[in-house]
Amino acid sequence: MTRPEDLLHPTPAGLYCPPGDFYVDPVRPVDRAVITHGHADHARAGHGAVLATRQTLAIMAERYGVDFTAQPQSVEYGEATAINGVDLRLVPAGHVLGSAQVEVRWKGLTMVVSGDYKRRRDPTCASFEPVPCHVFISEATFGLPVFSHPPAEEEVGRLVRSLGQFPDRAHLVGAYALGKAQRIIRLLREAGWDRTIYVHGAMERLNALYEREGVDLGPLAPTRDLPKNALGGEVAIAPPSAIQDRWARRFADPVTAFASGWMGVKARARQRGVELPLVVSDHADWNELTATFTELKPEEIWITHGREEGLLRWAEINGQKARALRLVGYDEEDEEALDVRPD
Incomplete structure (x- = not known):
């Protein structure tokens, strides 16, 4: 049986897929990247090839220049594609315009990299769509019970x-x-x-x-x-x-x-x-995170870039297998780095 670690595992450059030879939201330049959305801590310039939604590619071109990658590849939501025999789909994440979850399938195993996401209505982007999977990789920016965002x-x-x-x-x-x-x-x-x-x-x-x-x-x-x-x-x-x-x-x-x-x-x-x-967030709060885990019921939850400990404890209490990836380089505050230029 295929182990999840054989399909995706953390590296210093980011989440890596060995059979497909690509990274998801790498934090340093790589030969081939799949990008979930256009925020600066997830979408960096300098990759050899970039696969993303049309809107995310447009955002990256606007922020970094049209030559931000040598080989852009646009994929629509729900469109089936493959990289080196690994099947991929991009599914709405509800975070910002063009944001996507990455569904990765290989040898009967399905993993979903959610990127950043929220479950609430947003009039500026497509709403989050739950994807059944064996392993769900979730952010934890607001992964503590104290975070319950008002409407x-x-x-x-x-x-x-x-x-x-x-x-x-x-x-x-x-x-x-x-x-x-x-x-x-x-x-x-x-x-x-x-x-x-x-x-x-x-x-x-x-x-x-x-x-x-x-x-x-x-x-x-x-x-x-x-x-x-x-x-x-x-x-x-x-x-x-x-x-x-x-x-x-x-x-x-x-x-x-x-x-x-x-x-x-x-x-x-x-x-x-x-x-x-x-209190207006484009990230899922505690209730949205735990409701997503309850809805999907994956065999494993991998938790990253945020407050993992609370969600790990929640998973233990609720009989769900979970682990912390502790990927580095992802932070909502990093978005300000590209925000300020002379006015």
């Missing part, structure tokens, strides 16, 4: 109410440039906010890409040409680090907000000086 719509509703309560103050929302910013914009539109939303220059190209992919963001305008002390009662969205930088000084007495699952930790909000923490 994102309610958090954005708090932002809208604050805009009404403080009509003379600009509201600066820190949000990662890929995925989170566009999701906040769409949720604002769904909440009835039809006015122009102002955006930091680091977000303009990705916003345009989302628009080309059919995500209607409504009227947007850059912040770069605004006079000092502008935007009373308006919304501006910027990378999280920008709201603590010189960029924010052009706004008089702004309300600072930050949209992140980490805003459920009050100490983190205080540390960043965030007046309006918005």
